Amino acid sequence: MSEPVFRTIIEPFRIHSVEPIRMTTAEERRAHLAAASYNLFQLHADDVLIDLLTDSGTGAMSRDQWAAIQRGDESYAGSPSYFTFRDAVRELFDFEHVIPVHQGRAAERILMSVLGGPGKAVPNNTHFDTTRANVEATGAEAVDLVVPEGKDPASLHPFKGNMDLAALDALLAARGADVPCVFVTITNNSGGGQPVSLANLRGVRELCDQYGKPLFLDACRFAENAWFIREREEGQAGRDVADIVRDIAALADGMTMSAKKDPMGNIGGWLALDDPDLAQECRNVLILTEGFPTYGGLAGRDLEALAQGLKEAVQHDYLRYRITSTAYLGDALQKAGIPVLEPTGGHAVYIDARALLPHVDPLHYPGQSVAVALYELGGVRTCEIGTVMFGRRPDGTERPAAMDLVRLAVPRRTYTQSHIDYVIEVCERLAERAHRLPGYRISEEPKALRHFTARFEPLT
Structure with missing residues (x-):
């Protein structure tokens, strides 16, 4: 007997505590x-x-996240809460170097301060506001290359967040020496929260390999993007979302993350990548501006809450x-x-x-x-x-x-x-x-x- 389908959407949780809303005229x-x-x-x-x-940072944390906060260790260096956090990130995004920051724009600023600069161009499906600002603050150019359907509000294309592969190819062919990396934002916030397909990400990866460029994800809404892949992309139906996330991560060389979105945090983020030399340069900037590499501007309790939130997000x-x-x-x-x-x-x-x-x-x-x-x-x-x-x-x-x-x-x-x-x-x-x-x-x-x-x- 098939499972009945009901019209009513019920929240898969009970309300444990409430805060008042003040009515106004x-x-x-x-x-x-x-x-x-x-x-x-x-x-x-x-x-x-x-x-x-x-x-961003406005969601409600769960009972288990609040419980995790009590495990927070506030040691300045080498806190066990960092390793809990790092392992939770690696469970989904298997990058060697995981660098915590206080929120996503800090990860963008650190990365762009190392890779950006005058005369450079950073392509993205669509840069969001802080990403664009951090690119342009270095003197580099933020280039948006979303597919044409992504600019049409009425288009019903299932993956309107996709990168225009032909446009990316043309940019890399014409200005390859100016491009330090390629970014893809999932889901594409500036374009209406639209997802990027796994097939499109593979196409971006192929172009990055062809031209020798690293691929970074702005992965704030990774879980929602993976769910859309599961629901809309041919060959992906019925898959576990966590496995789709791992497939997405395997196509990239690194990521920036505002953990105030899908990871269910009220604060926090990270920069993760595989290149050890680039990671060291980024850590040097981190220490100057955010904090020691095992806390990066966050309390140990924040790291614990994010580790739990990553489990719940998928x-x-x-x-x-x-x-x-x-x-x-x-x-x-x-x-x-x-x-x-x-x-x-x-x-x-x-x-x-x-x-x-x-x-x-x-x-x-x-x-x-x-x-x-x-x-x-x-x-x-x-x-x-x-x-x-x-x-x-x-x-x-x-x-x-x-x-x-x-x-x-x-x-x-x-x-x-x-x-x-x-x-x-x-x-x-x-x-x-x-x-x-x-x-x-x-x-x-x-x-x-x-x-x-x-x-x-x-x-x-």
């Missing part, structure tokens, strides 16, 4: 927005009802719930006539703000307009992934990003279905008044990563 939220110069990063978290700004019941519940939100918004990037990604739903607000010029930031309106209407905090984040070029000029999206990133094991149903209602209210939403201008901005601290003003 629309009038209060309008005042909070004005005080924050319409930048949602500048809001106080206490003034947010449902926080979908990011899934559990099938969890991943099935994770991907299905995100798709539940995406499907509901589509049914309501709200344009979203298809198919739904693993960690987030991305509203196509450019399609929803055709009256707002991309250089007037339709994504920012949608994000501000979602908070004002219902206290839902989201994140613009578009021209605010990616429109300014290294030379200071500005042009529209490939897409103007608003990311609704779902923290892991944090919200219930009723919370998501509330978000759906807020989005429906937004769609009713989308034609009246204004554009925005930036009144003040920093030189790098402007979306974090820029000040905005609505256009009238």
